[in-house]
Amino acid sequence: MHENFSFRKVVVGNKPYAYVLNKSDLTDLTQKDRILSKLEKEGYAPTYFTNLRDSSDKTYRQILPNIISQIESQYRFNRELVTNFHLLVVGVPNVGKSTLINRLRNFHLKKGNAVKAGGEPGITRAVQSKVKINNNPLVYIYDTPGVLEPRFENIETGFKLACLNCVKNHQVNSDILADYLLYKLNKTKNFKYVEFYNLEVPSDNILEVLLHIAKSKSKIKQLKGFDNSNKKIYDIDAAGHMMIKHYFDGHLGKSMLDDDLITDLIQDDLNLEKFV
Numbered sequence: 001m002h003e004n005f006s007f008r009k010v011v012v013g014n015k016p017y018a019y020v021l022n023k024s025d026l027t028d029l030t031q032k033d034r035i036l037s038k039l040e041k042e043g044y045a046p047t048y049f050t051n052l053r054d055s056s057d058k059t060y061r062q063i064l065p066n067i068i069s070q071i072e073s074q075y076r077f078n079r080e081l082v083t084n085f086h087l088l089v090v091g092v093p094n095v096g097k098s099t100l101i102n103r104l105r106n107f108h109l110k111k112g113n114a115v116k117a118g119g120e121p122g123i124t125r126a127v128q129s130k131v132k133i134n135n136n137p138l139v140y141i142y143d144t145p146g147v148l149e150p151r152f153e154n155i156e157t158g159f160k161l162a163c164l165n166c167v168k169n170h171q172v173n174s175d176i177l178a179d180y181l182l183y184k185l186n187k188t189k190n191f192k193y194v195e196f197y198n199l200e201v202p203s204d205n206i207l208e209v210l211l212h213i214a215k216s217k218s219k220i221k222q223l224k225g226f227d228n229s230n231k232k233i234y235d236i237d238a239a240g241h242m243m244i245k246h247y248f249d250g251h252l253g254k255s256m257l258d259d260d261l262i263t264d265l266i267q268d269d270l271n272l273e274k275f276v
């Protein structure tokens with residue numbers, strides 16, 4: 001869970017809020033309840049795992065009533081003269097902020113989409129005009145462009161965000177990123193890629209895997225030799241981009257790059273066993 005802590009302190013402060021962990025369809029949620037209770041202990045409550053791609057997941061419907069009840073229970077925000085409330089959706093690029101706004105509006109107001117959503121990071125480029133999402137009480141919401149810290153606290157945070165298509169692909173070398181992804185998939189014993197790419201066995205050799213992808217998907221590029229002759233070679237870079245796209249589109253299985261959350265839970269289990 002990537003979060004800018006100074007943002008949490010300065011902007012969220014004591015205001016009513018909800019944490020929404022979207023794209024849960026792409027996530028390994030076998031430990032969902034324990035993750036939620038761990039996050040709750042760390043002060044991230046209420047937190048919702050949502051899948052906004054699947055209309056059968058109704059979890060997002062709980063978000064607005066929860067925020068309204070937080071507003072109504074705090075005198076500071078619920079003054080008699082105030083007849084409408086304004087919410088702000090904030091998060092890293094491409095996590096589904098605009099999609100969430102549309103879904104809230106569709107459900108609570110029974111009205112059509114009001115903001116543009118898309119598969120590339122950076123679709124929302126400016127704070128949009130407010131969008132009405134509820135009538136009683138009157139609630140408006142602002143969409144904001146995805147925000148990232150100017151510098152990542154460590155390189156791994158950057159890799160994780162790039163694997164999830166939160167930063168534009170060309171900002172990162174695709175074979176290095178694919179190497180990180182392969183390491184994570186192997187580390188979490190998620191071997192779906194073996195089946196998906198028709199490999200014989202799992203591998204920790206990224207060049208081997210990318211060459212296999214380039215061959216099987218006919219990713220070829222032309223190079224001009226010194227003698228002006230054209231040479232065809234397998235395009236490892238294109239294969240890297242393809243593998244990352246397959247990952248964030250969910251073809252390489254459900255996974256959680258923040259596996260340190262799970263590691264912590266396993267450590268808790270071990271500690272408990274020792275204690276018992």
Ligand SMILES: Nc1nc2c(ncn2[C@@H]2O[C@H](COP(=O)(O)OP(=O)(O)OP(=O)(O)O)[C@@H](O)[C@H]2O)c(=O)[nH]1
Nearest residue numbers: 023052094095096097098099117118122123124146
């Ligand atoms: N798999 C999956 N895709 C989703 C989900 N929610 C939204 N998407 C897709 O994710 C992409 C980005 O959605 P947006 O709503 O534009 O994301 P955003 O956070 O507003 O993006 P920026 O404007 O770049 O900050 C779109 O292609 C959505 O269809 C989800 O729950 N699961």
